[in-house]
Amino acid sequence: MSEKPWDGRFQEGTDKAVEVFTSSIFVDKRLYKHDIIGSIAHCRMLAKQGIIREDEADTMVRGLEKIKSDIESGCFEYKDSLEDIHMHIESALTHDLGEVAKKLHTARSRNDQVALDIRMYLKEVSLDVIQALTELQKILVGLAQTYQDRVMAGYTHLQRAQPVLLSHHLMAYYEMFKRDKERFEDGLKRIDVMPLGSAALAGTTYPIDRHDTARQLGFSKVSANSMDSVSDRDFIIEFLSAASICMMHFSRLSEELILWSSSEFGFIVISDAFTTGSSIMPQKKNPDIPELVRGKTGRVYGNLMAALTLMKSLPMAYNRDMQEDKPPLFDTVDTLVACLDIYIRMMPNITFNEKKMASATETGFINATDLADYLASRGLPFRDAHSVVGRAVAFALDRKKELHDLSLDELKEFSPLIKDDVFAYLTTQGIIDRRMSYGGTASPCVRDAISAALKELNLDG
Numbered sequence: 291m292s293e294k295p296w297d298g299r300f301q302e303g304t305d306k307a308v309e310v311f312t313s314s315i316f317v318d319k320r321l322y323k324h325d326i327i328g329s330i331a332h333c334r335m336l337a338k339q340g341i342i343r344e345d346e347a348d349t350m351v352r353g354l355e356k357i358k359s360d361i362e363s364g365c366f367e368y369k370d371s372l373e374d375i376h377m378h379i380e381s382a383l384t385h386d387l388g389e390v391a392k393k394l395h396t397a398r399s400r401n402d403q404v405a406l407d408i409r410m411y412l413k414e415v416s417l418d419v420i421q422a423l424t425e426l427q428k429i430l431v432g433l434a435q436t437y438q439d440r441v442m443a444g445y446t447h448l449q450r451a452q453p454v455l456l457s458h459h460l461m462a463y464y465e466m467f468k469r470d471k472e473r474f475e476d477g478l479k480r481i482d483v484m485p486l487g488s489a490a491l492a493g494t495t496y497p498i499d500r501h502d503t504a505r506q507l508g509f510s511k512v513s514a515n516s517m518d519s520v521s522d523r524d525f526i527i528e529f530l531s532a533a534s535i536c537m538m539h540f541s542r543l544s545e546e547l548i549l550w551s552s553s554e555f556g557f558i559v560i561s562d563a564f565t566t567g568s569s570i571m572p573q574k575k576n577p578d579i580p581e582l583v584r585g586k587t588g589r590v591y592g593n594l595m596a597a598l599t600l601m602k603s604l605p606m607a608y609n610r611d612m613q614e615d616k617p618p619l620f621d622t623v624d625t626l627v628a629c630l631d632i633y634i635r636m637m638p639n640i641t642f643n644e645k646k647m648a649s650a651t652e653t654g655f656i657n658a659t660d661l662a663d664y665l666a667s668r669g670l671p672f673r674d675a676h677s678v679v680g681r682a683v684a685f686a687l688d689r690k691k692e693l694h695d696l697s698l699d700e701l702k703e704f705s706p707l708i709k710d711d712v713f714a715y716l717t718t719q720g721i722i723d724r725r726m727s728y729g730g731t732a733s734p735c736v737r738d739a740i741s742a743a744l745k746e747l748n749l750d751g
């Protein structure tokens with residue numbers, strides 16, 4: 291007789307190739323802990339409800355704990371013939387305990403069991419991700435404090451646009467990661483729903499207490515519809531989507547770090563310990579970490595697409611297709627966690643070249659908007675001011691000069707409104723200091739943003 295719990299109606303054994311093809315054990319074995327903790331709670335509930343005896347529950351709980359330590363000490367054998375982690379654990383329990391273990395699967399099915407395991411796993415992972423994002427935010431705020439009043443060129447279209455504070459630029463990423471964290475936190479509300487007891491799809495005839503199982507496992511809600519509970523994976527898709535958006539932010543930060551560490555920009559130096567060399571070009575020091583993070587963003591997007599496509603048009607309730615939810619999920623978790631971890635290590639190892647960043651504000655007509663504002667504040671409608679300054683820029687470009695290199699007389703040719711106070715108006719510091727609008731780059735605004743962030747991170751005490 292074969293070892294499979296479902297072999298009763300079969301006259302022939304399963305073909306080896308089918309076992310290999312249908313098995314997910316080498317992927318889902320990472321759910322062992324959640325599976326065992328879930329089974330223990332289920333077992334306790336069955337006993338409380340008088341569905342099994344207390345002593346039977348005690349025996350099974352001890353047996354399950356032993357399997358957990360067997361797995362953790364590496365003396366547990368995995369094989370394709372037992373399909374998945376749920377069957378492995380049940381079969382090991384039966385092997386260890388005999389008859390009594392066969393009661394564990396009363397009033398449940400692997401369909402609700404796997405949904406429970408993934409939800410338990412994702413609750414844990416979401417909290418880890420949220421914590422890592424908080425770490426990263428702390429590092430960003432710390433850098434913003436260190437470089438609080440340092441100026442740099444701000445870009446649009448990757449062309450010098452207006453000067454900003456480096457701290458303002460860094461705090462932009464603080465905001466992005468803050469929203470990412472909120473997305474994971476919000477997703478947790480929908481992950482934190484206990485599906486066990488939905489059984490195969492229709493619920494069960496046993497007098498179970500699903501709320502007790504939920505309480506034991508620390509779930510705040512119990513799922514309301516058994517068919518939905520075993521057949522939806524939207525909570526996974528939400529996680530993959532939050533992860534994709536987070537990686538999109540990471541890829542933007544990465545792109546900037548790559549550009550900034552080039553000789554063309556020279557804005558930052560990533561320490562030797564966090565860069566790598568070239569096997570052919572001895573002078574090279576490459577920003578491989580941000581490059582890989584930028585690259586890994588692609589596979590995280592791919593995993594989201596895989597999960598969405600997997601679930602598209604699936605009829606209710608459980609379908610075996612859904613076993614394919616785990617490879618993309620685990621790959622995204624591993625990738626995101628690895629990217630967070632390496633960035634938390636690398637970011638404090640970046641040195642900003644303050645001089646180089648500041649000097650980028652001295653050229654590229656970065657003060658052109660402010661000359662237009664100057665004219666507008668002296669009565670010229672902004673559109674006219676814009677065109678006056680456009681002509682001044684063309685004039686200066688012709689002479690290979692910046693606006694502030696033109697003489698007062700030259701500037702006056704473009705508008706009689708220009709007076710000798712214009713030069714003070716056009717300094718980088720002046721430009722930044724005037725951007726006092728809420729959320730702007732003026733130093734007091736950024737200081738407020740940093741204080742708000744420190745408060746959010748509970749670092750203000």
Ligand code: ARG
Nearest residue numbers: 314374400401404610612613
């Ligand atoms: N390994 C399966 C999965 O991940 C568990 C559920 C199996 N259910 C079934 N009826 N074959 O989806």
